[in-house]
Amino acid sequence: MSYLDRQGEGGLYSWVTSTDHKRIGLLYLTVMTVLFWVAVALGIVMRLKHLSGGDFLISARAYNALFTVHGVIMVFMFVIPGLPAVFGNFFLPILIGAKDVSFPRLNLLSWWLFLTGACLAVLSLFTGSGAPDTGWTFYVPFSIRTGTNVSLAVFAAFVLGLSSILTGLNFITTIHRMRCEGMTWHRMPLFAWAIYSTGWIQVLATPIIGITLLLVILERAFGIGVFDPAKGGDPLLYQHLFWIYSHPAVYIMIVPAMGAVTEIIPTFARRCIFGYKAIAYSSLAIAALGSVVWAHHMFTSGMADLANIIFSLLTFLVAIPSAIKVFNWTATLYKGSVDMQPSMLYALTFVFLFSIGGLSGVMQGALGLNVHLHDTYWIVGHFHYVMFGGTGFAFFAALLYWFPKMFGKQYDPKPAYAAWALMFLGFNMLYGSFMALGYMGMPRRYFAHLPQFHSLHIAATVGSWALVAGLAVFYANLLIALRRGKPAEADPWGGKTLEWTLPSPPPPENFDKLPVVTEAPYHYNPKAPA
């Protein structure tokens, strides 16, 4: 009997009231997949609009709403919670040899808060006086003056933040308290390390955006004046508070993705991970350093020169722990017997695309260049390379890697390869064009574009079609496997971590008898230190 079909507990009600971490993981996956496709659809409409430089298809006002809602959904409901909420929930307890998280009921509450926040965000589109049009950053003073439904959207983000905090709190406690016998800190799989680092960012950074968003609501409702220049408020302080959270949030998005890739690469290279401790501690280093670079989003906002220089320097430093990981992944592949299964292909694509995204980020951190690139399509291209090329591809890699374990079904690898080809081609056409456009001077969030940008805009739009076609193939393949896939083995990839010792799908309580761990994870080469 597996967790999917506990006796007499198959109905929808039993799912939405389940405190089983695996079921909660699937609840997140379901809601998130729907939201993801909604946001993809909004993105596609934006791209279609740019088939023409002028008025076309939608109004300028609708365009503002589209990029706002696309950003809000993708950032707050897919990329930030994506890997921790789905795979963290499902696999963290299993990877450390536990039967569940520390606070299972709190875990369920987190999901309900997530669902509530998602519903409020969607509701903000159709109620009040029009969909929010501020961009996902809700910058003041515009966000406190616009007549659109900003308050509800901001409150939705607040509720989603609360959900994220509770998830992080739960995971940190779980890792401290629930590791099985012999599972020392340095025997933990690196995905667990990544979730641990992420948890700290969630707990410490998210409350700052919470209070900032509440202040926007208070400002709109009562006019308290703290962000209103007419009353002496300073909009720059809003930007500081916003990015004090939202830059570390970038690492909430990417660190678990790195963790998942770190699980996949040793499995398919059949080698022990190179530099275990370096990878583990670089996650913590990213969490720490990433908390002090926020103002690089504000180099053109009129800060003091000294502050600009310091934040620029810190920004360069944060590249180091990320680079440590990239070098260690590469070193793991060296002399490995690489089995290019779909999930390995997606994981290596992550490394490639993330490197482009990360290095372009270092370029932007340079003060002189930043003035030229700020608020252009370059920035849009850069963060899509990190968020989609990075976190998105890692999410797909993790889904392909753990799908047989989660559902007990095996998928056909061929469509997954085809989907990869379409997505990789489309992705680079789309966001590569964006970077070129931005470098030439195309500002972001503009409804219209000048003739000299037209051909690249067309290329980007055509790329978006290939990308969406790839996404469709990817998801269709997995849906077909859900219905008609062959039963999966317990360990289809030859993995060495604890989840592969369980049947696919796992039983309700994971382990009948709690495991006792005696060696390091990824124990492929006998000579590797235990």
Added chain:
Amino acid sequence: MSENGRRDYQGSKIGMWLFLFTELMLFGGLFILYSGYRSLHPESFHHASRELNVVLGVANTLVLLTSSLFAALALTSVQQGRHSDGAKWAWLTAGLGGVFLVVKAFEWGAKFSHGIYPGGKALLALPPGEGLFYGLYFTMTGLHGLHVLAGVVLLSVMALLVGKGRVHQGDCVVLENSGLYWHLVDVIWIFLLPLFYLAA
């Protein structure tokens, strides 16, 4: 490391401390705003602060400090098996929280009656720095007041649970966590008092 499935006392406390960190960061954002605006408008903050009632502020501080003592006594009593004492102290803690809120309501009411409230005419007539002072004052003491209110509810529930024997000597981590929360609310007020009432 704990055994799965058993009540994990240590784990519950770790969870609570993490939650308290998030509360600190929540208020931390407001303290950043306060320090930013105070350094921009030191004169205005000085003048605006003089308008607050120091006597009531200090009285409320004493009320909260005493309530924290009672919260600690409630926990100690339960840990020593004196459950009826524990329930009594918990009720008293909640009661003092109520007193704090009543005093606060009078203070706010006095300001409101003079037109000092967000968007109020008297407030808009003041220099921008004083407007910011009061904007922050109402936001921060308001948010703190909501926390006190939540604490009053929480401690009343605890008093009921102790009375019914659901929280007892052998299992009182929820009471301990409630006490931690109450002390946090207290600590935040200890920062709010000098920043607003004694800034003049």
